[in-house]
Amino acid sequence: MRAKNLADPNVSLGEQAWPDMNDISPTTAAECEQDRLEPILKANAERHGADVRFNTELMDFVQDAQGITARIRDQATQAEETVYASYLIIADGVNGNSREKIGVGRHGPGVLQHWMNVIFETDMEPVVNGQYFTAALLQDINGTLVPRDDSGRWSMSVQYFPDHGEGPEDFNDEHCLQLIRAGVGREDVKARIVDARKWEVAAYVADRFSEGRAFIIGDAAHVMPPTGGLGGNTGIHDAHNLAWKLASVINGSAGPRLLDTYDSERRPVAEHTLAQALSRLQAWFKDPNKKLPPAVKIVEDKNVIFGYVYPSGALINEKGFSTIEAFEDPRMPSGCPGSRAAHLVVERNGERLSTIDICNGHWVLFAGPSGGKWVEAARGLHLSSKLGLNCYQFGPDEDLQDIDNCWSSAYGVSEEGAILIRPDGFIAWRAHGASAQPKTNLQNVLALLTFQNS
Ligand SMILES: Cc1cc2nc3c(=O)[nH]c(=O)nc-3n(C[C@H](O)[C@H](O)[C@H](O)COP(=O)(O)OP(=O)(O)OC[C@H]3O[C@@H](n4cnc5c(N)ncnc54)[C@H](O)[C@@H]3O)c2cc1C
Numbered sequence: 001m002r003a004k005n006l007a008d009p010n011v012s013l014g015e016q017a018w019p020d021m022n023d024i025s026p027t028t029a030a031e032c033e034q035d036r037l038e039p040i041l042k043a044n045a046e047r048h049g050a051d052v053r054f055n056t057e058l059m060d061f062v063q064d065a066q067g068i069t070a071r072i073r074d075q076a077t078q079a080e081e082t083v084y085a086s087y088l089i090i091a092d093g094v095n096g097n098s099r100e101k102i103g104v105g106r107h108g109p110g111v112l113q114h115w116m117n118v119i120f121e122t123d124m125e126p127v128v129n130g131q132y133f134t135a136a137l138l139q140d141i142n143g144t145l146v147p148r149d150d151s152g153r154w155s156m157s158v159q160y161f162p163d164h165g166e167g168p169e170d171f172n173d174e175h176c177l178q179l180i181r182a183g184v185g186r187e188d189v190k191a192r193i194v195d196a197r198k199w200e201v202a203a204y205v206a207d208r209f210s211e212g213r214a215f216i217i218g219d220a221a222h223v224m225p226p227t228g229g230l231g232g233n234t235g236i237h238d239a240h241n242l243a244w245k246l247a248s249v250i251n252g253s254a255g256p257r258l259l260d261t262y263d264s265e266r267r268p269v270a271e272h273t274l275a276q277a278l279s280r281l282q283a284w285f286k287d288p289n290k291k292l293p294p295a296v297k298i299v300e301d302k303n304v305i306f307g308y309v310y311p312s313g314a315l316i317n318e319k320g321f322s323t324i325e326a327f328e329d330p331r332m333p334s335g336c337p338g339s340r341a342a343h344l345v346v347e348r349n350g351e352r353l354s355t356i357d358i359c360n361g362h363w364v365l366f367a368g369p370s371g372g373k374w375v376e377a378a379r380g381l382h383l384s385s386k387l388g389l390n391c392y393q394f395g396p397d398e399d400l401q402d403i404d405n406c407w408s409s410a411y412g413v414s415e416e417g418a419i420l421i422r423p424d425g426f427i428a429w430r431a432h433g434a435s436a437q438p439k440t441n442l443q444n445v446l447a448l449l450t451f452q453n454s
Contacts, residue, residue, distance in 0.1 A: 018134060024306055024330045025343055026354035031134055033148060058098065061088060063213050087246060088214040091235075094202065094223045102211040106204040108274070112225070112281075112291050113201035116168060118156045118176045119148070122191040127184045135229075138183035142286055145183060153194070156180055160198075163289065168198040201225045203278055203293075205270050209263040215242055222270040227280035233305050234273050238266050244361070244423035245314070248450065253387050255451035261313035269308045272326040276304050299327050306330040310338035314422065314449055316429040335412030337429055341421045342410040346394075347401040358400075359425050363387045365442075367418040368408065369395035374418035374431065377438035383446045420445065 018029035042052050053072075059080070061070035068088045073080045090098040099106070124147075136145045143158035158179055160166040173193045180191050204223045209216050218235030225231075242262050248254035279295040281287075307328045315337040328334055333342040344355045358364060363384075367374040375391045378384050384391075392399040394407045411419045411427075416434040421427055428449050435441045447453070 019302065021302070023343070024302060026356050058092070061098070061101070063088065063102075068213055086213065086250065089239075089242070090214055090216045090220050091218045091239075092220050094219045096220050098214075099206055099216050099220050102214045102216075104211055104216065105207045107207060108202075108204040108223075109278075109291070109293050110204065111200050111202045113159055113285075114162055115157050115159050115199050115201060116171050117195075117197050117199060118158070118171065118179070118193060119195040119197075120154055120156070120176070120180060120191040120193050121152050122154060122180070122189060123152060124154060124184070124189070127186055127189060137284060140185060141179055141183040143179070143183055156183060158183075159285065161289075168196070171196040201281065203274055205267065205274060209238075209267050209270075210259065215246075215259070215262055217242060221266070222274060224274045224277040225281040226277075227284055228277050228301055228304065230273050230277050230301075230304060234270055237269070237308070240424050241266055248387075248423075253450060255453065257451040258314055265310040265313035268311060268326070273304055273308070300329075302331075303327040303329050306340060308340075309336070310426065313338070314428060314451075315426070316445060316448060318430075333410055335410060335419065335427060335430060337427050339427055341419070341425050341427050344406060344410055345403050347403060348392075348399065352403070356425060358390075358392065359421050359423075361423050363389040363423060364421045365389060365391045365418055366400075366407070366411065366421070367391070367393045368413060368415040369393070369398065370415040371418050371431075371434070372398075373434065373438045374442070377442050380439060381443055381446065383443060383450070383452075387446065387450065389446075420449075422449075 021027075021029055045052055053074075055075040057073045057075055059071040059073050061068055063069075068085045070083050070085065070088070071080060072083060088098075090096065090102070092098050134146070137143075138145050138156070141158055143156055146155045146157075147153075148155055156176075156179065160168070160170065176193045176196055177191055181187050181189050202223045203225065206216050206221045209221050217238035219231065221238060222234060223231070224234070245254070245258050245262060249256050249258055275296045276299065278292060279298050282292045282295045283298065304327055307330045309326060309328055317337060328339055330340060330342070333339060335342070341355065341359060345352055346355060346358070347353075348358075355366070365374065365378045372393055375393050378389060378391045381389075383389075394400050394402050408414065408417075411417075411430065412432070413419055413430050414433045417430065417432050419427060419430040429445050431438075431441065
């Protein structure tokens with residue numbers, strides 16, 4: 001089999017399936033099929049009060065200043081129902097029509113390539129010979145091979161060219177088997193074809209990510225080639241960005257204008273991420289029809305997935321701070337407002353944990369070992385308690401012990417400084433050092449960040 005590891009083309013198959021993320025995140029990377037992930041997500045959503053309904057179609061909706069009125073239909077019984085909501089999150093994927101219903105167009109190069117996904121069952125063991133990989137580029141057929149799970153189910157993706165008279169109907173079992181054998185370089189490979197389905201490589205970004213009370217996330221907002229595995233990640237990032245903002249406005253701890261920052265933060269990130277996916281597509285696969293736009297410089301996957309930076313939005317830019325790059329290296333965090341707060345291993349009451357877990361879902365203020373005044377000031381503010389702001393001071397005898405002694409370099413502030421982190425783990429503001437009026441400073445910063453006067 002002539003193949004490259006798509007997780008990291010410089011690493012040979014089996015050497016390393018997933019890159020080590022220990023210094024970026026408290027969790028490790030793993031693959032998880034939709035049929036295993038979905039029940040976990042559903043149970044969690046229901047634990048938080050969600051009413052999750054499958055086989056239910058959104059037929060139509062209207063919005064006014066008060067909310068959304070939507071008509072939904074149970075596809076099993078055909079029963080229709082009207083539901084009312086304060087907000088609508090449009091997550092109906094690449095073929096959904098809700099984006100158009102709120103009058104939002106999309107732009108981009110459009111449909112670029114035509115591919116088939118062939119799912120098959122096989123015993124590939126003799127071919128892969130114990131090597132483990134998450135995705136391989138099959139150089140002989142210019143396709144990809146992905147082990148789906150440990151049950152012997154695999155998928156192969158291969159391009160076809162309608163301009164040359166090729167179509168999905170060509171992919172009968174015999175042709176699929178030929179391709180599998182050519183791809184892995186063994187004529188004796190046995191395979192039972194489970195499914196062969198077409199899909200298109202397309203590239204679009206919505207012109208706006210919101211309109212009134214409706215917000216667009218996931219593939220409904222941006223469609224990108226799967227090269228780099230960035231599309232689903234970007235959709236999850238959208239939801240992560242939007243969820244705390246909606247919660248804050250609904251519970252009254254922030255003004256409605258906070259919701260405008262969903263578009264100003266997420267749209268530029270989607271544009272830059274799409275450019276990364278397109279550049280990978282160009283680098284990895286043939287483009288005989290020359291349809292792909294000019295490539296940008298490829299940055300590492302971990303920078304795209306963990307290091308995207310918000311240029312403006314619910315954050316306070318620093319004076320004299322020139323435009324930052326679209327992505328930074330999460331292993332060398334800048335600590336700038338708009339970037340992801342670094343993962344540091346700290347000790348709290350004798351227990352080791354990550355700053356990511358401390359921040360999870362809350363506003364957090366971290367102050368340096370000599371920055372106790374910031375914590376004192378924050379704890380005395382009415383706005384802090386309204387937001388549920390959690391405050392911690394670093395220091396040998398303080399709330400958090402800095403195991404690797406890197407708090408100051410990771411967040412770019414002095415021992416007297418402080419950093420304010422949003423519920424999505426992004427840095428909203430930082431004070432490089434002490435202030436003569438920490439309480440007034442913080443009061444102003446929190447009021448600005450939560451759009452109290454909107
Ligand atoms: C071959 C391939 C490989 C990929 N690999 C990766 C990867 O490794 N990593 C990664 O991050 N991303 C990957 N992606 C991208 C990823 O699959 C998508 O970005 C992601 O699935 C989009 O999720 P979504 O929820 O926005 O949309 P979808 O998954 O398309 O879900 C939208 C849902 O809305 C439903 N819907 C539509 N209209 C209505 C309506 N009116 N009422 C009710 N429901 C409606 C649809 O039926 C659908 O179930 C890949 C994509 C492809 C094609």
